[in-house]
Amino acid sequence: KPRPSALLRIAIGDDGSLTTEAILDFREWFVANVPAVAPNALNDPDYGGLNIEGLAWDPERQAMLFGVRTPVLSNGPIVVPVKIKDLAGPWASGNLEAQQPILLHPERATGNQGIRGMSRGRDGKGFFVMLANATSDDEAPFSVYEWDGNAEGVVKRLPYTFAKKMKPEGLTVGTVGGKPALVLVDDNGGYQVVWL
Numbered sequence: 001k002p003r004p005s006a007l008l009r010i011a012i013g014d015d016g017s018l019t020t021e022a023i024l025d026f027r028e029w030f031v032a033n034v035p036a037v038a039p040n041a042l043n044d045p046d047y048g049g050l051n052i053e054g055l056a057w058d059p060e061r062q063a064m065l066f067g068v069r070t071p072v073l074s075n076g077p078i079v080v081p082v083k084i085k086d087l088a089g090p091w092a093s094g095n096l097e098a099q100q101p102i103l104l105h106p107e108r109a110t111g112n113q114g115i116r117g118m119s120r121g122r123d124g125k126g127f128f129v130m131l132a133n134a135t136s137d138d139e140a141p142f143s144v145y146e147w148d149g150n151a152e153g154v155v156k157r158l159p160y161t162f163a164k165k166m167k168p169e170g171l172t173v174g175t176v177g178g179k180p181a182l183v184l185v186d187d188n189g190g191y192q193v194v195w196l
Helices: 026-033
Strands: 007-012 018-023 051-058 063-073 076-084 096-098 113-120 127-133 143-147 168-176 179-186 191-195
Touching (some): 026 096, 076 127
Parallel strands (some): 051 113, 113 168
Antiparallel strands (some): 063 076, 063 113, 113 127, 127 143, 168 179, 179 191
């Protein structure tokens, strides 16, 4: 059956109005240009099909970073950098250029780990990456890693633990009450604030 495939770019006007552009063939373009995900792309995500759940901007690479939940490679999650050839150019797949996927190397867990969320890191440097079970059959717990963006995929696990029923699938860095914080959004409707 058809899978969701669009990638949106939203511009905020001076008056606060929003203008949206869509790359409607983004999924097809991604599969065709990232050979590592192609063999299983059409499967259901619970059977290793393409499922992207993380997105961040990398100013060092001048690229969008797509965090892939499934498929995993060599039992590890991958990040796919995608450059925009001309930032002022058209919002179209022809203006995109896929880079070599980066295999992250988290601590071992029970089952495969996929990326559930990504955010810029502390002071805008590096990234926070949320990992958890790649498919429903995997049992990897939710965990947060810091990644400085290195091409080797070396990451550092942070000492955060979550209640068994919590599903923290979104995260972002911000300021809460004047203090820097990492805000984790729960798929069940809750949230957690971690002071940085």
